[in-house]
Amino acid sequence: MGEDSVEESTRVSIKRAIESISSLISLSHSIKSFAVKWQLIRNKLEDLYSGITSLENLNSDFDPSLSALINAILGSLEECHGLASRCLDVSFTGKLLMQSDLDFMSGKFERHVKDLSLIYSAGILSHGFAIVVSKPSGKACRDDMRFYIRDLLTRMKIGDVEMKKQALIRLNESMVEDDRYMKIVMEISEMVCVLIEFLDSEMGIQEEASKALFFISGFGSYKPLLIRSCVVGPLVRVLENGNVVGREASARCLMNLTENSENAWSVSAHGGVAALLKICSCGEFGGELIASSCGVLRNLVGVEEIKRYMIEEDMVSTFIKLIGSKDEIVQVNSIDLLSTMCSTDEESREILVREGGIQELVLVSDPNSLSSSKSKEMALRAIHNLCFGSVSYLNALLSGSRFLDHLLYLLRNGETSVQESALKVTSKLCSLPAEVKRIMGNAGFIPELVRFLDAKSLYVREMASDALYCLFSVPKNRKKFLQEDCNISYILQLLDQEERGNERSDLGNTKFLILILMSLTSCNSARRKISASGYMKLIEKLAEREDTDAKKLVKKLSRNRFHNILGGIWHS
Known part of the structure; x- marks a missing residue:
């Protein structure tokens, strides 16, 4: 028989095998006996189907080993059809014997899949095609979607490097576009194991596998499975040796996984802390990778031993430098990390002050800086959390800087979230000794605080009211406020609005x-x-209404009226 005849015969056999597998899969769904056994066989058949359908587009000569394998598969399929018919008709002689036959058949198909995989990986088949299987439409049933994912899994298992990479790309596209694919992926037990194995593979495959695991880690219910599957060690290896895209996906995946502090030790045990610190210290990496690394470390600093290690490695200074980054995400994440790290640790806070960290935060809050509103908001939050612990911290904040000018501008002109953060800092400053209150009164904070008394948010109204109450403990500030006759009337009007309701449901500033x-x-x-x-x-x-403060106010005002009456009598 000539080469053309052999090739044509093999193509016919491939077509017969595809039709037979499809028929057998359909038939297996009707079998009620030995449901678990048939599910295992069906999984193997789906793997086999994916591998063989790829051969239909083969644009090279057929190797004899492939022809022999296809013939062996056809023989197994014929045998399996016989078992399916007997199970369907319940015409088998004994359950134990049939169970044994089904196990044997499942093993046969497993070997066929491995043999096909060896042929692909050995490069015997050269193919000029990528993934030819079509993704089901948006209205596809769950079975079609599951078959598509299993087809991709088979290509990951038996394909060469390019086929594996293309299958991973399609998998990632599917999970991003439709959450239903994510659920199906997680129902296929071996999928996560395959993805984790790929983290130690070639760069292109490693990169796509890292992305897939990052997508999965975004679902809280799937995180425990990833941890149980020992994903942390391979992710850390990608951090150390992968390309930039793979490292970014790996860091973002670890950031999701370490939201549960119980996983912090696992990252540390695999050398993850050192790898993350190296990334943050190295200037050659992009903003996304550094920011994600800061995010992971922020989740880890709650572990005292990890925090101590970071301090000993002089990482506070490194994170302070990152505050000056031009990338918003690096600024935001490094500020968040420092705020978390220093808020409960006096030693790291002292380093922050000594190394100029407060001045860096003030620079970010400067309205003339290029920092985004989000960065300014984070800087103000950090100042609120870090700068009120001692006189030296406050001196670092207020001495030699124009921070109060920045703060006043942001109260007037900032976006809502920035204004609220600025108001929190303002309220904190208003609780300081009289000298600071006098400075704030002279700087023009009183009119801005009055403006917030009619804000929609009860929380904002309360902060503004409390800040004003503190400022008015200084006589000069009270006189400044009372110079405008309308100010007292405005406070009384607001009090009336609070009582009348003013069409708001969150009253409580009375x-x-x-x-x-x-x-x-x-x-x-x-x-x-x-x-x-x-x-x-x-x-x-x-x-x-038994309002104690209102009673005190009435008493004070009544005493004033009494004195006025006496004064009138005395002068009459």
């Missing part, structure tokens, strides 16, 4: 407004204005 009025009554002019206003009945009504 207490703070009363406290502001209390602080202002130290001035005779304020007492007169409140007593002469049309809001006295409202204040008396609040006092009748």
Whole structure:
């Protein structure tokens, strides 16, 4: 028989094998007996189907070993059809014998899949095609989707490097586009193991496998399975030796996995901390990789031993330098890491101050800096968490910088989230000794705080009210506020709005407004204005409701009215 005849005969055999496998898979779904055994056989048949369908597009000569394998597969398929018919008709002689026959058949198909894999990996087949199987439409049934994923898995197992890579690309595309594919992937027990094995493979395959595991790690319910499958060690090896894309995906995957602090030791045990610190210290890596590495370390610093190691390696200085990065994500993640690291550790906080970390945070908050709103928000949060522990920290914040100018500008003009963070810092500063309060009053903070008294957020209204109450403990600030006649009237109007509802469901700022009025009554002019206003009945009504602060205010105002009456009698 000539070569053309052999090739044609093999092509016919391949077509027969594809049709036979398809028929057998369909038939197996109707079999009620030995359901678990038939599920195992069906999985092997699906692997075999994927491997053989690829051969239909083969554009090279057929090797004799392939022809022999196809003939052996046809023989096994015919034998399996006989077993399927007997199980369907329940015409077998004994259950134990049939179970043995089914196990033997499953083993045969497993060997055929391995033999086909060897032929692919040995390079005997050269193919000029990528993945030819079509992805099911968006309305496809679950069985079609599952078959597609199993087909990709088979190509990962038996294909050469390019076929494996293309299968991984298709897998990642599917998981990103439709969560249903993610669920199917996780139902196929061997899929995660194959992906983890690929982390130690060639760069292209390693990169796509890292991406796939990152996608999976984004689902909280799947994280325990990844940990049980020992994914951390291979991910750390990718961090150490992979290309940039693979390292980024690996770091992001570890960031997801270490959100549960119990996994921190696993990363440390595999040398992950040293690998992450090296990335953060090296200037040659891109922003995404450094930022993700900071994110992982942020999750790890809760472990005291890991934090101590980072301090001993002088990493606080390194993270301070990263605050000055031009990449927003590096700025945000490095600030978050430092804030977490230093907020509960005095030694690292002292290093932060000594190495100029506070000044770097102030520079980020500068309205004229190129830092994004998110970076400014994170810088203000860090200042709020770190700078109020001692006089030296406050001196570092306020001395030689224009931080109060920055803060005032952001209160006036910042985005909502930035304004709220700026207000938190302002409120904290207002609780400091009188000298700081005088400076803030002179700087123009009082009008800005008054503006926030009518904010939609109750939390914001309370912060602004509390800050004003603190500032008004300084006589000069009270006088400055009372110079505008409308200010007292505005506070009284707000108090009335709180009581009337003002169409808001989150009322509750009444207490703070009363406290502001209390602080202002130290001035005779304020007492007169409140007593002469049309809001006295409202204040008396609040006092009748057992509001202690309102009672004190009424008492103070009544004393003032009594003195006014006596004064009138004395001068009459």
